[in-house]
Amino acid sequence: MKERLNLYINGRWVEPVGKGTVKVVNPCSEEAIATIAMGNEEDVDRAVSAAREAFPAWSRTTVAERAALMARISSAMAARQNEIGDTIAAEMGMPAPWSRMIQAGLPIATLNSFVPILENYPFEYDMGRTRIVKEAIGVCGFITPWNYPLHQIIGKVAPALAAGCTMVLKPSQLAPLNAFILAEILEKAGLPPGVFNLVSGAGSRVGQAIASHPEIDMVSLTGSTQSGILVARAAAQTIKRVTLELGGKSPNVLLKDADFPVAVRKGVHQCYLNSGQTCTALSRMIVPAEKQEDVVVLAREAAESMVMGDAFADGVFLGPMVDRQQQQSVRAYIETGIREGATLVTGGPEQPDYLPKGFFVRPTVFSNVRTDMVIAREEIFGPVLCILPYRSEEEAIEIANDSVYGLSGSVWSGDIERARSAAKRIRSGQVFINGADFDIDAPAGGYKQSGIGRERSKYGLEEYLEIKAVIGHNPA
Template sequence: MSHHHHFYINGQWIPPSEQRLIKVINPAMEEAVATIAAGGPADVDQAVAAARQAFSTYSQASREDRLDLLTRIITIYRRRSDELAEAISAEMGAPLAFARERHVPAGLGHLQRAVEILKTYQFDEMINATMITREPIGVCGLITPWNWPLNQIACKVGPALAAGCTMVLKPSEVAPLSALIFAEILHEADVPAGVFNVINGDGPHVGQALAGHPDVDMISFTGSTRAGTLVAKAAADTVKRVHQELGGKSPNILLEDADVEVAVTHGVRACFANSGQSCNAPTRLLVPFDRQDEVAAIAKRIAEETIVGDPRSPSTTIGPVVSQIQFTRIQNLIKAGIEEGATLVAGGPGRPTGLDRGYYVQPTVFANVRNDMSIAQEEIFGPVLSILPYRDEEDAIRIANDTVYGLSSYVTSGDLERARRVARRIRAGMVHLNGSRGDTAAAFGGYKRSGNGREWGRFGFEEFLETKSMFGYLAQPS
């Protein structure tokens, strides 16, 4: 049975308070593949009340009970992985193979990490005669984006369940279908009524009501910096904890002793992956002045080898971007790059040849980019790479840090110690050294306007905990 026109509240699928529908558009076809119910403040009130009531019991659930629940969720998630991949491909355009190999496993990995952490986490700690205990923060509002839907849902829901919190999830209305399957998975896993609730809808009607709700203790938001600012303002009046994972404009520094062929190939492919729709994508490629032509030639070749097309085709490298709004924004920024004087190396405005329908963007490479250009400062969120030349190491570090963002960064050098030294000077929450991959046991999050707080691993788990000091827990000698 389809639950597209229902919300999951207090352990049941129920109709919305008002009959409003939102179309879910398949970006490869520019056609609706589903409609979903659109919620409002009354639905938020109902879901928050269910979560508040459930918190009194679930917060006291034993470690073993929480582990059993997460283990059941993982088992059912695995069984429904093909459905999840199909939903992601249809709702946000990821190639089906990429959805199966990257999107679905990313969500699974966070659930597994939550289990691993919960097994051994020490909630109590004695300091002198004081007991320091860590308790679940309460009712959590979770607002997630469309670009990595399952990854962002699971990296919030997994640790929240492990910590003993209850929650209301508002997935992106652009890509909500995988979230509904996720809710079905939790229902089948016998999540206690009210612990996990889902309301679909847009930011003004649901997101703002959730962020400002007096009975919500924490908001965990992933999305644009603009939307994150609105969430923080809505949350301010009730002084709730606000956790934000926002935008990025990540520098990728190639030092002169790097293996240029390997590093550029890796960096360009990482920039284009997921159609460039990743907040931590290495979109600013910083290279020595005298190597720029060599780098541009490699980047051009990789761009031209990238196959843009039908997400269901096995040969497709990247699919469309998610929506007409995103497509138009990306096209405007590509045009701005040309108008502001950057050298167009590959791609450019318009759809790739032979693709007349769908929000497809040509893999685009610019060289001779200055860091004050729009394409170097704005988060494009499409398959667009900017190559910025630098004079020396100090100049590279200056350019890397000359941004309002500070999410991720990348440094490649033939000397690992040198790469480490440069990494310590970059104002970002993450640095990938010599092409290294991320680690879900580590901390994910940024500096500056890339947000606050951390996700992944123990660091993300602790965001859902409050710290209490019980003085005199041990009897003092008289």
């Protein structure tokens, strides 16, 4: 069993002040695979002091210096891609081939995408007599989740490095091992001491200390909406900048002229990716009422064709929930859907017969779901698809927008102009048309209770910049 009993602070692996530890559990086997250190508030203080000390020199580095370092980091991550993917598969359960491609591949792609953004970004420009200067905001605190652990870390670390910020990271204690690998990579790539600091620990202690710390200038969290509320409240005491990427209940609108066999099959896949533990999961399939029975047949076939099992078994698409608490939560939602009167098409709350061990949940489809049902309104974060019927296109858009969330969405139509029109009316940070592929260069973030701010693209970089007006820089 691996041990990660030190923290990475000021360019060194140091013994934590906090003396607690926690086991990292493989959710497929329910067995511990590692032990990590649990830092405390004093460890956060040490990390913040190191980041504060490193900030002046790092923020004055040139664009070329930062771009070259980011390219080295990306190359080093690529050299360990399979190791990273397999580590994440073991700690949170995504099947290994998918984990190598997504959990390890996306962070590398994200880091690579910020190199040209950095090289081409106008950090200074004139506006009449005034020079506009965009400067690094300062020391940043990052609190990241377990579902796409390294992808969410790099989504914050990459723009922060590009901007010239220093940082303190608290990864999820459910899937932290990838963060320790990243710290090793950053150290070997030559990142100056103090620029990146890693403090593992509980959200109630380390996360709270980061969010409320007076010497942290910005905090960025990816997590639940409730966690976002707590972080924003703590950050408000020192008026620090906050970016939040939170929950979702994303709609997948199939208009009457959609290619239903393709749209339903891909929609089920997108709902169940990472076993539904995706904040942008298209968990509400909104379909014409007269087509619902046809959709149910297609959705059942797609769901029942998916192989569930151990992350390292051949041919597996669906892994487990990350832990028993998440498994129990998803099962409770399925039971709620049954009580509320939704039609259980396939799946259910029972443990799969052929998987007696592991935190597995059967891929589940409900039809005849109403907008007032709990399963239609709350983020389930598991392999549960809700099919909601509509009677007009206007009603379809109303159902899509009838949510406190607005993170992502999708629309399908045989008429591209019709699809574009519908996409404009969906209130979410991203909308995919006709199953468009993921775009690493597109900004990501939410409307409403799905968050504040954006990640990736130049808009993600700008979250880490302050704007200064030097008036009289250019005398008349």
